[in-house]
Amino acid sequence: MTKRLPFLLFVFTLLFPMIAGADPGIPAFTVQTDAQGNQDYTLTIQILLLMTGLTLLPAALIAMTSFLRIIVVLALLRQALGVQSTPSNQVLIGLALFLTLFIMSPVLDKIYKDAVTPYLNEQIKFKEALDIGAKPLHQFMIEQTREADLGMFAQMADVELKDPQTVPFKVLIPAFMTSELKTAFQIGFMIFIPFLIIDLVVATLLMAMGMMMLSPMIISLPFKIMLFVLIDGWALIMGTLANSFVVAGGS
Numbered sequence: 001m002t003k004r005l006p007f008l009l010f011v012f013t014l015l016f017p018m019i020a021g022a023d024p025g026i027p028a029f030t031v032q033t034d035a036q037g038n039q040d041y042t043l044t045i046q047i048l049l050l051m052t053g054l055t056l057l058p059a060a061l062i063a064m065t066s067f068l069r070i071i072v073v074l075a076l077l078r079q080a081l082g083v084q085s086t087p088s089n090q091v092l093i094g095l096a097l098f099l100t101l102f103i104m105s106p107v108l109d110k111i112y113k114d115a116v117t118p119y120l121n122e123q124i125k126f127k128e129a130l131d132i133g134a135k136p137l138h139q140f141m142i143e144q145t146r147e148a149d150l151g152m153f154a155q156m157a158d159v160e161l162k163d164p165q166t167v168p169f170k171v172l173i174p175a176f177m178t179s180e181l182k183t184a185f186q187i188g189f190m191i192f193i194p195f196l197i198i199d200l201v202v203a204t205l206l207m208a209m210g211m212m213m214l215s216p217m218i219i220s221l222p223f224k225i226m227l228f229v230l231i232d233g234w235a236l237i238m239g240t241l242a243n244s245f246v247v248a249g250g251s
Contacts, residue, residue, distance in 0.1 A: 034080075064137060066103045067097070074096060
């Protein structure tokens with residue numbers, strides 16, 4: 001730290017005249033009101049809000065897209081195979097991200113076309129762009145959410161469900177995540193069955209041969225990998241996950 005102090009003092013000496021000579025009175029907050037009474041913020045505040053929103057992007061990715069179902073299924077698949085760190089977490093997350101982008105591309109395209117492009121062309125206001133952009137995402141989440149989960153959270157929040165399109169996000173997001181977890185574990189259960197059968201068969205054969213000291217995982221792991229490769233398992237898993245979002249969530 002003492003070695004860096006002269007350098008920091010030198011940089012401060014160079015920048016101080018520039019800071020001191022800067023024009024004061026630059027407005028940090030400006031609100032414009034149109035003829036209809038709608039208010040719009042300055043570009044500086046909009047950038048600040050955008051940067052703040054980017055910090056919440058990971059949470060939004062998990063809570064409002066198909067990422068949650070995909071990553072849970074991939075994690076259960078790795079556990080069913082019996083491999084602890086192959087594929088690695090980075091590989092699974094990368095695969096889940098790009099599959100999420102593939103599944104969410106129609107929603108993202110609609111948001112960009114209906115909300116982002118008109119706002120960049122100054123055809124609509126910022127708040128109106130947010131309202132328009134939220135509709136395709138809201139529709140996607142509603143289609144994947146079970147009615148039972150939606151009704152449970154609506155009852156806890158004391159919200160009346162008249163029209164699914166008017167469900168607030170504070171009710172829709174937890175209901176959507178609950179439905180996604182349930183669907184992911186249902187898919188994971190179906191994935192576990194064939195690998196569990198292999199483990200049981202191998203364990204039974206080892207017990208019958210008196211080889212109780214030999215771990216069944218050592219013998220069953222190659223057979224599980226061979227089975228997964230022979231049936232083109234990765235293509236089946238990716239196709240199943242992608243097609244699971246085509247049909248509405250149901251109840």
